[in-house]
């Protein structure tokens with residue numbers, strides 16, 4: 530496999546490179562790294578470039594690209610920058626596969642660039658599907674490409690669907706949610722949550738944005754929308770159940786009420802590797818599952834009252850059109866403001882809901898329309914925060 534990796538310096542990106550290292554050591558599935566991309570972390574990208582010897586790197590920020598070029602004068606490597614550079618890396622000529630693990634809506638254009646260049650696409654960047662699902666799925670259909678999910682829940686569903694061609698006889702998808710660090714908390718307690726508390730996830734070690742999304746349950750709302758697009762399933766047929774141990778990664782319920790679940794230790798290297806080696810399964814660095822040592826697995830209804838984001842996302846998806854893009858854009862802005870301590874934890878669902886409701890549910894005909902809805906939602910959130 531010849532891989533272009535976007536978001537190489539992040540949580541998913543660095544774990545992808547670990548997986549690649551393992552696959553190459555094992556020898557059964559050699560992977561060469563053709564291109565790497567990040568936003569600004571030139572130092573780490575340099576170490577990665579020296580180890581994996583890509584033909585190109587992209588650093589979104591121009592100053593970082595310049596810094597990288599200075600550091601690597603001894604390497605024969607193309608250095609790209611800006612959105613154009615990111616898209617060029619996504620569609621890099623010698624790559625056959627692109628794994629997109631940048632965080633946020635900024636991943637939409639590179640996703641489309643990879644699809645239009647007919648690359649096999651492994652997708653971690655869920656915001657891409659939430660905001661631009663209609664465009665992304667249509668581009669994939671036109672180019673005859675499948676999208677391989679990296680997100681653990683979607684990888685689980687994808688695995689549970691193997692042996693069911695075309696997803697026939699599927700009744701429901703059931704996503705599991707860890708419930709995050711504040712499971713069981715009441716609104717009064719949630720009001721005073723600080724970023725340091727929200728950044729502590731019980732089961733997964735992830736980037737800051739998705740960790741906050743897990744604490745608000747926005748992540749599960751985004752994942753319901755992501756699943757709706759990936760598997761062509763109406764949100765009415767996507768259930769959510771809280772499962773504190775993060776062992777059952779998601780499930781598929783069939784017409785005969787049989788439920789197929791995928792289980793494993795909470796370790797992203799497993800879904801990352803499956804997206805790369807599909808349909809093959811190879812040895813993985815993730816630990817073996819010892820069910821007897823765990824003793825029991827627990828399941829609960831999600832708390833939809835105190836964690837509003839889940840239903841806000843489902844409502845946005847039901848309204849359709851650009852409402853999900855607005856919800857996503859508002860959330861990205863609100864999470865940033867929360868991390869900067871300029872708004873409170875409970876302002877996040879309020880602002881996401883307000884922005885989604887303000888957005889007319891017109892179906893986007895172009896990327897520009899998605900970007901515009903995203904920008905309008907962010908601006909509205911910033912204006913609201915300024916009034917606080």
Ligand code: NDP
Pocket residue numbers: 535536537538539540541542566567568569570571588589615630631632633635653654655656679680681733734735736737738739797
């Ligand atoms: P991180 O914050 O750890 O990493 C984000 C990566 O994206 C970094 O490499 C960052 O570069 C890069 N990036 C950010 N902005 C840009 C930009 N404008 N141009 C180019 N690169 C950019 O995030 P995660 O790895 O946690 O998450 C990545 C995506 O995967 C998200 O969409 C998330 O929802 C999804 N996901 C993550 C999971 C996890 O376990 N972490 C699980 C399931 C899904 P730099 O370092 O230079 O800033």
Ligand code: MG
Pocket residue numbers: 680681682752
């Ligand atoms: Mg997930």
